[in-house]
Amino acid sequence: MDPVLLKLALGGIAFLVCIGLLFGIGLALAAQKFAVEANPKVEEVLEVLAGAQCGGCGYPGCEGYAEAVVNDPDVPTNLCFPGKAAVAEAVAEITGKKVGGAANIIASVRCSRIDGGVGQKYQYLGYETCAGASLAFGGPQECSYACIGLGDCVASCPFGAITLENAYPVIDAAKCVGCGSCMRACPKKVIELIPLKARVWVPCSTHDPGKTVRALCKVGCITCKMCVKACPAGAVSVENDLVRIDHEKCLAYGPECNLACVEKCPRKIFQTFQTEGKKAGDLKAA
Missing domain, CATH: 1.10.15.40 (Electron transport complex subunit B, putative Fe-S cluster)
Incomplete structure (x- = not known):
């Protein structure tokens, strides 16, 4: 090799080594200066x-x-x-913070499409996920707010607390810890977390007007608001055409609560919610 070229090559290598060394020293000093002490x-x-x-x-x-x-x-x-x-x-x-017990909550499915006889508007053929099916005209169910039933919630649950029965999610009260993974996975947002000691729940998520609901579902909520008027605790409300229950208010009212909401609902949507002694398959709306 030409001595001049060799000298140039060695000089270049030496230069790169020096640059690398300087950068290394700089990074080490920066790391030392800005280091965050681990707690x-x-x-x-x-x-x-x-x-x-x-x-x-x-x-x-x-x-x-x-x-x-x-x-x-x-x-x-x-x-x-x-x-x-x-x-x-x-x-x-x-x-060193104030002691607080984790709220005992459980996932519940706000849909009664099986009991309500909700039909399908088309036969879905595609990627077998709820998220995928919901992109096709809002999903195959006639009720656009209904559970699709392809099991995204099942796949998301790290505790194996959800199974599908007749394409409908069933919560195992003994396994569910209320982490909310299923709630976040559901594209229809029909899963919510409620207290284990809740008195009542409403398995319906429709926002449709009463006339539409009657045509699609035998038990869907028609937002007649009779439950709102009947509740002595003021725990029931209708927000954006959806019935909601303030479980804290409901429970705070005391044992004298007569569950008037359950009795007054003309479509018998309000259901008592008891989890003690429940096994897999018990926490479903239909």
């Missing part, structure tokens, strides 16, 4: 969390929640739904 409490919290990585807390995994609950004074200790009260108390002890 050992984060690891302690991680050890007591359920480790389900379900995302029910609203953070990216258990580590995300551990960092937030340790470093942010406004993040409560009761967001690990799988861990419930025991984990909430342990996290509170580690972080």
